[in-house]
Amino acid sequence: MDPWRYWELGRIIDEPFAGVNLDVSSPKLLPSLLRKEQRGTWIAIDLFSDEIANWRYVDPDLDLRVDDARALSFGDASFDACLCVSVVEHIPGDGDIDALREIWRVLRPGGVLHLTTMISNAHRDKVIDHKLYGDASTEVGGGVFYSRYYDDATLQTRLLSLPWEVNAFEEIRQINPSIESTFYRLAPWSYAGGFALRWLCPTNFAKIDRTAQLADDEFGVVYLKLRKPYVPSDSPSA
Secondary structure (H helix, E strand, O other): OOOOHHHHHHHHHOOOOOOEEEEEOOOOHHHHHHHHOOOOEEEEEEOOHHHHHHHHHHOOOOEEEEOOOOOOOOOOOOEEEEEEEOOHHHOOOOHHHHHHHHHHHHEEEEEEEEEEEEEOOOOEEEEEOOOOOHHHOOEEOOEEEEEEEEOHHHHHHHHOOOOOEEEEEEEEEEOOOHHHHHHHHOOOHHHHOHHHHHHHOOOOEEEEOOHHHOOOOOOEEEEEEEEOOOOOOOOOOO
């Protein structure tokens, strides 16, 4: 498991869940575990049919569907909670903004979104040299868009522009980044010893107050717990 997942998934798993819930392209381990613990009913979506097909072998009882976070197929106010773990930073263009609007739409008043994404001391995009996501990849500036890193300003303008109630806003850095860099440098051989991360990773994270505290070559993760308010008319203007 990716070293960052020990914080992301561990932080969310302690939250209360009940009712009808949607997972938007997160690692499927999380909704699968929550379902097996009888913490609500779950629908898990992904843009990629191969990911859905592969996970059906792991948990055939989980309701898995191919769907696009930018244009969800569900009706308004369908869900009590939504998960979106390390997803929005990989959606090109304004797809992250579109996804947040769609999640808002399908959440019931009082419903909660649990979201994590990448942060750095300045907003930047990461470009790679191949189409990792196939036809869903977008070419930009002579390369292929892979992910964006948000700073505090772009978290506000891109992910928090709707009138969410912010119940948690937690920014995290790694205490020892070499754990992750070594893990990936030695991949795929490091996967065989991945079990050792369960002792190294849980204590390798520390909270920060703002993204400006990150070094130029450093990135972190933010956890947002966002509640859709109970109001008579809560549809955001276009």
